[in-house]
Amino acid sequence: MNAQGLPQGIFPATFEGSYLGDRARLAPTARLECKVCWHVYDPAEGCETWQIPAGTPFTALPDHWRCPVCDGARDQFMVLDGGASGVSAVTAAPTPEEAHLDRLLAEVPQKLESTFREIHAGKMKGVPFVNGALSVKALGFRAFEGRGIGVLVTPWFMNIILLPGLQDDWAGLPTGTRELVDFPSGTYEFLSATRPETGPYKSCSLFSPMFDFTSMLQAVETAQAVIPALFDPANREEGARTGEIRRKAEDRARAEAAAEEEAREEAQTSAAPRATDGLPPMSQTPATFSRRSLILGPDGTPKAPATRPEGTS
Helix, strand or coil, X not given: CCCCCCCCCCXXXXXXXXXXXXXXXXXXXCEEEECCCCCEECCCCCECXXXXXXXXXXXXXXXXXXXXXXXXXXXXXXXXXXXXXXXXXXXXXXCHHHHHHHXXXXXXXXXXXXXXXXXXXXXXXXXXXXXXXXXXXXXXXXXXXXXXXXEEECCCCEEEEEECCCCCCCXXXXXXXXXXXXXXXXXXXXXXXXXXXXXXXEEEEEECCCCCCCCHHHHHHHHHHHHHHHCCHXXXXXXXXHHHHHHHHHHHHHHHHHHHHHHHHHHXXXXXXXXXXXCCHHHCCCXXXXXXXXXXXXXXXXXXXXXXXXCCC
């Protein structure tokens, strides 16, 4: 139990004389004053007595912290000011839409990671088109016009993930329902999906399979480049050309599959050993048509994927 008779790490929601008791509304820079001795806690300075580093908000003070002057409890502190000229000590209460989005951004990326790690360890274990050098990671999630958006990397795909806003009713959408979404860099096609662990979401496939990547670091760096490029209007190309790119990718994949089959037959006939024998076709040299080039230029310079080939969602 802490000094207020609550479990460790839990503090009262109210500070006497403060802001109607909503701790979540206290600005990180807000200064608070002890009503007993008038000592001021300033986040910009921290607390030398308790070895609290500068930059620590009042709400982030450790459980054992008390007034360094009179030993008063923290719930005896009152709001003084915002800590800087023109800064409010109390932030406006979030709208229902903002609260919904905050919850999604805080919870769903972790749920996506947990869900797809289980899939990786279970259903996808030993599947030939899984890149064993990669793992599962959700990156770059942020707000976008009332929705959430980020990138999910797995050993078998990299997708842009779109999370529903408060007014979006995606629960009843059939899996695979298409939606064209406009971004500053262009228009992208998303497919609906849902899982019990995460709820509904939509995905735009960037890479599938993932043999363009030789390490998780390389995949993460590419994923981190996606969202900034997505919102860069300099990358915009008018029109949604996802169908065109998909057809090109499928035609090339069929041509490569035929070439690989011919090469295997020739190798078997000649009985000459090859370095790639015994490996699944997708683990050999990646296609010349690289989906990474939709995001990063040939020289590795980040650019937005103005078009999208279809992949696993």
